[in-house]
Amino acid sequence: MTMRTRFAPSPTGVLHIGGARTALFNWLLARRHCGAFVLRIEDTDTERSTRESIDQIVAAMSWLGLEADEGPFLQTDRLERYRAVSRQLLDSGLAYRCYCSREDLTAMREEQRSRSLKPRYDGRCRSRTDAVPGVDPVVRFKTPVGGSVRVRDRIRGDVIFENSELDDLVILRSDGIPTYNFSVVIDDADMGITHVVRGDDHLNNTPRQLNILSALDLPVPEYAHVPMILGADGSRLSKRHGAVSVMDYREAGYLPEAVLNYMVRLGWSHGDQELFEVEEMVRAFSLEQVNESAASFDPDKFLWVNEQWLRRAPSDRLAPLLATFLGDAGMEDADLNTGPPLAEIVDTQRHRAKTLVEMAEKSRFIYTEPAAYAPKAAKQHLRGVALPVLQRLQGRLGELGVWNVETTQAAVESVADELQLKMGKVAQPLRVAVTGEAASPGIGQTLALIGRAKTLPRLARAVEFVKARIARAQ
């Protein structure tokens, strides 16, 4: 039988890291076993589900490259099917109508809680035969009274639940919309899902689903409940731990392969390998190696992984991406067109940035003259002693025939030589003069990227700056 996996998010928000990892695991399994990966939208919570969320989830998955082989299927398109199964259960006496009001149920739970009991429906409508006029009933599933249910989990092993711990859950609400535990079972069966891989917050739901499955005489899929992802403080990952939305990471300058790589290593490992290409993940992934314990999300390591993939990505792929981030940083198209080839910027900056946002930030100087010198850098390097150095550089660079990394580098070195100064005394004033900062790529690379046309005026301006400073000091 071919493997069929699925990702079944509820469209009540954006795709976050935890959900994306679940999707990834399912996708990986399907790819590895030449099966199918199904996307199903669990939108039975009509209050909170939105079309916008569906679009965002699909877009995020597409950005990550986790394309579904089938779907997206919407549960709200299948309401008739759930109602039919519900009727079937009702007819065969495996479910019943419950007329209890929400107030009654709340009161019952509070009463149970006050006695330190687990709040559960007591089954008071189980044997009711008469309808209550004016009340739209819900349909409850008759959970077996005795015995136990064994969940065979590929990650957790066997987990036994006593039926006495379970109650008669609602499968169809009074408005005819199914509840999660019901629709999920029917859908997985109808869609031929063979492997259910989901967050372990669903482990407790599984015995209920197994009972429904067995009442319907439906085949049982394999289950694998993966550990959750926690924030640094050990609590469930949420917004206050920083970005959790997959698309936020795109905006923050992360590469999709880095997101995938970081996610796959959260709760899963393969020897001591840290970096995985997608194809490697597909080959190496297996449920047996998935951890049982929850993992904390570590932004620092995520950054490192992104840096690694930034370094490995081909320049011509990064170039257009860098262009959009430069645009976000305020560069005009005209700037980009008249500047150096983007692939060159990528190649000199890729070891200096952990994200594309950082790469763009660190490349501003190529396009725009520093509005003001960084105070500390100017104080240290644009001093009186730098005047003859800058003037000599002005002359030497001005007469340069060919302007590239090597020639500008050689020019700077020759000036240092002639003045019998260390490179630091020459390159640093120059660097501050043309970038406004004390840190930038190698001086030759810096000058080559800025270009002759922009370097010389900036240098002239720095000379004036130093002169003015000397004048002030006298």
Add this chain to the structure above:
RNA sequence: GAUCCGGUGGGCGAAUGGUUAAGCCACGAGGCUUUCAACCUCGUAAUUGCGGGUUCGAAUCCCGUCCGGAUCUCCA
């Protein structure tokens, strides 16, 4: 409160019951160097939550206990 799941350095995590408990991130020191990075070397950091037991030998098996998380909705 009940049930279920988990617990190995700060984080991710490795380790058929068998040397001195891998590796990566972060952190610290040094090297390289025109700056920032990158890179190289070294280092700090764990009586494997705790307590018992089984065993020649326990991170690993058993019992207890503590802590954390999940679930207990006409949410998913």
